[in-house]
Amino acid sequence: MSTPTVDRAVAPFDPRDHVAKKPGAVVRGLRWVREHIIGIAAVLALFYLFLPIAIVVIFSFNKPVGRQNVAWNEFSLDAWTNICRDPTICESVGVSLQIAFVATIIATLLGTLISFALVRHRFRGRTATNLLIFLPMATPEVVLGASLLALFLNLGAPLGFGTILIAHVMFCISFVVVTVKARLAGLDPRLEQAAMDLYADERSTFRYVTLPLVLPGIISAGLLAFSLSFDDFIITNFNNGTLVTFPLYVWGAAQRGIPPQVNVIGSLMFFGALAIVVIAQIVGAARRKK
């Protein structure tokens, strides 16, 4: 703003000066876009992320004409008030919840033990252990499911709850190890040394110092394992026998048309998980303030 005063005195009709002082709407718009390009891209990415979710929620209020719930017809609360009209939906959700619950407990326990060994101990075979943890994550799910099925077929094992559970624990362990390991590695070892210096024995150091500090990592690992198990389709589809989990129900229902109740359950899962995460954030923030 300092030069124009001088310039204007010399050349009052310089058109460039005019543009600089009063840019047109288009130029101003383009400049705004240029300055906020990252923000715009981020908002577009969020839009992309939420577009399908919006469709799922909206169509849970639809009253479909035929069996296919793909074209909007009429607003209805029917699906929300009659979630279990087709009892197989709710049975399948129950099966998925049971499997996810048990698989989460086993995988979180086994994975946490491995993380402690990896972070807190020196031992021979560390590289091999790391490789064994990494490989299941680097193996496509079809391969995991198909190989397990090959084993179960060779053994003549009956497919069902047990085989699904075995498969889910297997692919969840690595994710638990990675999550808990990250938390454990970020822990200041001096905190535990301080406890020992204050004459706490190993057990009470672990009970009152280590465990509370690692717990957030263990909880997020458990939540991750739960959602991986609940949502798994590919591996489960190989090892389920005749037992139907929720993703398998959705897959099967697709042939004859997905009822809006499936959208209701999808919406409930979305809002439920959102509520849990938001509450955890608020509680965490409140605790940090204290």
Place this chain on the structure above:
Amino acid sequence: MPAVVPSAATAHGSDEATVRRSRRSTPYLLLAPGLGWLAVFFVVPLFASLATSLQVPLVEGDPDQGYTQGFAVQNYVNAITEYWPQFLKSFLYAGIATLLALCIAYPLAYFIAFHAGKWRNIMLILVVAPFFCSFLIRTYAWKTILADQSPVTQFLNALHLLPDDRILNTPLAVITGIAYNFLPFMTLPLYAALERIDFRLIEAGGDLYGSAWTTFRKVTFPLSLPGVVAGTLLTFIPAVGDFINAQLLGSVKDKMIGNVIDSQFRIVRDYPMASALSFLLMAATLTIVFLYIRRAGTDDLV
């Protein structure tokens, strides 16, 4: 606490040898149950699968009679000659989808790391939240969004951007679906890497007369490379083996190798062929992963 001191001292003194011996076995005791599970239900199945892939039919030309153990390397030759186009397509689709996810996730992660301020945690939750709604349900929603009569398709058609006048049942739909479904696996590692960058380094790039683009190319992007490597791997690996997007959003021509393995195993019931295919897929994926890690120079991924 004087009472504790002597007892602690004696415990340390008398049992030192036993403590040290138990110390040495502790890591193995911690590892045993988890690694045992992985050994029995991950490693053994891989060998079972390897054995199956070499089996031969009991009665030549009639697979319904069952299979017997053999050493039919021919199964692998058949698998490659018959299904190499699907292999190629899988790696192509997964590769393009990974690049697409990178292009979408990078600005998002960058914004959250540097510009979101107190909205940071909320935006991270928003990135993950859609993925609590089941994978299959989300993919079906894409089927609705990309359908021939949908506003999205009609809009793009009006701009004459679609070569086939449609999105659903084309490779484009499969790639869009894959990129969407694995987006958080890309965004979160990118965010973690960007967040760790000292923002003063980026400012220094500007102070030294680097343009925004040069600063990004020479400073920001190289520093975020660990996140790029982790994110692309976490997206690419599940994408290669995925068959749900191809099944729901693609046409018969867009079948990926996952579709072939699935149908060989569960519908055709040609177990040797299915096992040979899944072994080839695993070998190819691992080769690419290890080459990529070595090329990128980050071994600390594991």
